[in-house]
Amino acid sequence: MSLRPALSAALQLNGLHLRGGFCPQAHEAIALPDGRPAAVLWLAGNVGGSMWDAFQASPFAHDGLPHPLDRWSRHLGDALAQRFGGVALYPFDGPPLQAHYHPFQQWAARCEALHQSPLMLHIHPQHGLWHAYRFALAFASVDADDRASLLSSADANLREENPCLRCSEQPCLHVCPVQAYDGQQFAQERCREHVRNDADQQCLSGGCLARNACPVAPLLRYAPAQARFHMQAFLSASGR
Ligand code: B12
Known part of the structure; x- marks a missing residue:
């Protein structure tokens, strides 16, 4: 069954956008915790202030503990991973607990028409510099419709020009x-x-x-x- 519409709707309830996805190649070895390779990776993020009200309405924004946005993201990402049978990966998980940060910008460039800006941030033709990633969801299998839609958006992305040029x-x-x-x-x-x-x-x-x-x-x-x-x-x- 195609995940794309259901994931997209669940994210929208929290002001997040399904920023696209891609099917990793075998050599990329994005491994799920049980050792199986990820067949598809979807990225969730904000466009402009899309998630700000949902985040502000959550207890994480006001509990006075460190990293409120990261904790809000983890809460949502883990819940969605459990609901849809995948694994959530986070942009902020990195050293010292993990050897490396997950390469979110490399992943993102495969999901959307992103280009390098002079500020090092990725620029998007419609969202400009005003977007970021909150989590990725990886799954061990991918539906044929989802795979086809990802391939066709990858083709369309290649045709988008870098606005900085x-x-x-x-x-x-x-x-x-x-x-x-x-x-x-x-x-x-x-x-x-x-x-x-x-x-x-x-x-x-x-x-x-x-x-x-x-x-x-x-x-x-x-x-x-x-x-x-x-x-x-x-x-x-x-x-x-
Ligand atoms: C460490 C980090 C920083 C560090 C250092 C960044 C650096 N360039 O080394 C500091 C603290 C400076 C930083 C600051 C900010 N960051 Co930052 N950061 C990260 C983080 C957590 C890890 C980056 C990393 O080391 N990845 C590991 C490598 C292997 O992954 P990667 O995909 O290959 O990413 C690297 C390359 O792609 C490289 N890169 C990309 N394009 C190009 C082009 C050239 C020519 C070169 C040389 C390198 C290069 O830059 C990445 C970092 O090295 C990422 C989240 C993530 N997990 O990726 C956010 C991330 C890159 N940051 C982000 C943001 C938004 C910011 C800030 C604007 C946030 C703020 N609060 O203001 C600032 C300003 C950044 C700026 N102008 O450069 C966003 C970028 C979104 C986007 N639109 O591109 C990310 C993806 C986080 C997110 N949640 O979305 N950041």
């Missing part, structure tokens, strides 16, 4: 007060120091100026409360 001004590379981006690297410590110590708190309150300068999908820019939340998470931990 027609952006001659590249404002994202010129507005950072501490030049944390040069198109090749992100000077994360310089960025952190500025965000932490800037008297105006402009980046902390309204979000990263470079990311906000992107002309693609301005309506999806994170609202101030969400922008502040992510910037604070960036100050205190790794990129979530």
